Amino acid sequence: MRQAVLVEPEHIEFREVPDLTPEQLSDNEILINVKKIGVCGSEIHSYHGEHPATFYPVVQGHEYSGIVVAAGAKVTKCRPGDKVTARPQLVCGKCGPCRRGQYNVCEELRVQAFQADGAAQDYFIVPEDRLVKFPDDFSMEYGAMIEPAAVGAHSVSRAGDLTGKNVVVSGAGAIGNLVAQFARAAGAKKVLITDVSDLRLETAKKCGIENTVNVLKTPLKEAIKEVFGDEGYQVGFEVAGVESSIRSLMETIEKGSTIVVVAVFAKDPQLSMFFLGEHELTLVGTMMYLHEDYLRAVEDIAAGRINLEPLVTNRFPFEQYNEAYKFIAANRDRNMKVIIDLEA
Ligand SMILES: NC(=O)c1ccc[n+]([C@@H]2O[C@H](COP(=O)([O-])OP(=O)(O)OC[C@H]3O[C@@H](n4cnc5c(N)ncnc54)[C@H](O)[C@@H]3O)[C@@H](O)[C@H]2O)c1
Ligand SMILES: [Zn+2]
Ligand SMILES: [Zn+2]
Incomplete structure (x- = not known):
């Protein structure tokens, strides 16, 4: 062979x-x-x-x-x-x-x-x-x-129940795209995905993620106001792996919320621990997947919930x-x- x-x-x-x-x-x-x-x-x-x-x-x-x-x-x-x-x-x-x-x-x-x-x-x-x-x-x-899809499914499971919550996914590479799709499939109310590449945001749109923003052109804060109005958002996913991305999530997410750190950071970011405490934010890690995430991925793809x-x-x-x-x-x-x- x-x-x-x-x-x-x-x-x-x-x-x-x-x-x-x-x-x-x-x-x-x-x-x-x-x-x-x-x-x-x-x-x-x-x-x-x-x-x-x-x-x-x-x-x-x-x-x-x-x-x-x-x-x-x-x-x-x-x-x-x-x-x-x-x-x-x-x-x-x-x-x-x-x-x-x-x-x-x-x-x-x-x-x-x-x-x-x-x-x-x-x-x-x-x-x-x-x-x-x-x-x-x-x-x-x-x-x-299925493997990258299972990464998306597991990352989303790390945020707890998404029903009725607004979600921001920072980074629209293959993994961010899948995280956003699984967040929607898991019952999120509205999902906004961000990137610095229009091409990647176009792909997100083709996958059915309607709300996109290029953060090089529009500040995240403005996009959040436009998409979520006064509701804000309650769950963030960091899938870009750069300091500016995790910082802007921490600075814009509703107090008491959860951010799942999916990306592998090549360089450790500098973050305000004061801010983390004052806003009672929860930062959560995620690593690959469990068997049930593979099963979920197959099921959601077969059912057409993930494109x-x-x-x-x-x-x-x-x-x-x-x-x-x-x-x-x-x-x-x-x-x-x-x-x-x-x-x-
Ligand atoms: N936790 C896990 O188990 C797991 C598994 C697989 C991959 N990963 C990690 O997930 C990350 C994403 O993987 P990928 O294959 O999609 O990578 P990728 O490099 O294709 O995607 C990252 C995206 O972030 C965008 N980006 C850069 N700066 C940004 C900013 N300031 N704001 C918003 N977006 C920005 C880039 O343009 C790119 O589209 C990587 O770090 C990868 O190592 C983690
Ligand atoms: Zn892989
Ligand atoms: Zn062991």
Whole structure:
């Protein structure tokens, strides 16, 4: 089978390795024929040598969809021919967070494509407990986008009940876009998404997020007044990863409200702790997802509550993995989600 290995930054090597076969499966494992892989923002950092926790050489690919080829003797969740994906989280099952059901923050967490090998090859083996099945008519491209969608679903779950609340999402990249869509699907009253790129805001509109503002042109405070009137907003999501973004959320959100920090900050922001206390704000972290977030993502996408179509910007055949990264680097805000097609 083919395998793409990121041997060192900016260098993916294509190898021919022995096929994985049904004979290798243990009782609870499933053999998948990988069909589509989404390229993730963090993998772009690994590709350029800017991800501090990537172990090279590594097989990338943790956003993928495939078809079940064979299942171990005790597998009950799926059958050959089923469309599936699986969570990429390898956890210990023994630490405090794991015992509490917070295995997404396992003390020994390893993520496939970063600290363990991922799915950038023709066949991949996964255990049943991390497997998620799609409906038969589900798009395989959407299947490859369940992972980022699950990030959106989990981020939104971290804010508690959104029913009847107004929401601001700061940052309209793929993740911010999905956070905004899941916030709406979770019952938010009105959702306003912000960015500094008109292109990204246009994509948000195509996904059905009506309220957008380019904060380089209109101050957030003005946009909030225009969209929410005197109601203000009660939940914020920081998905841009820059100081000005988190600061403006803290300064404009209603007192006593919650801000979920989704973005990974390359540089720590300077924030007023006085302000945090005086306004009794709650700042909440969020890390990847739980299994139920994958299930929620599949359900909401299948039901049409989340629109992924405008997010797919380009497709590259497997052999052009390197070209895909070069395209992304040359088209920063034009690119939302690039799909590697193993069948092309
Ligand atoms: N918490 C998690 O589990 C998790 C999972 C995946 C990704 N992430 C993080 O989420 C963040 C977003 O991911 P992405 O793939 O969408 O990244 P991205 O870089 O595509 O999106 C960030 C967006 O923020 C915009 N932006 C920049 N300055 C802004 C400002 N002042 N106000 C509003 N918007 C501004 C950018 O134009 C861009 O569109 C990243 O930091 C990523 O590492 C977190
Ligand atoms: Zn990802
Ligand atoms: Zn653990």
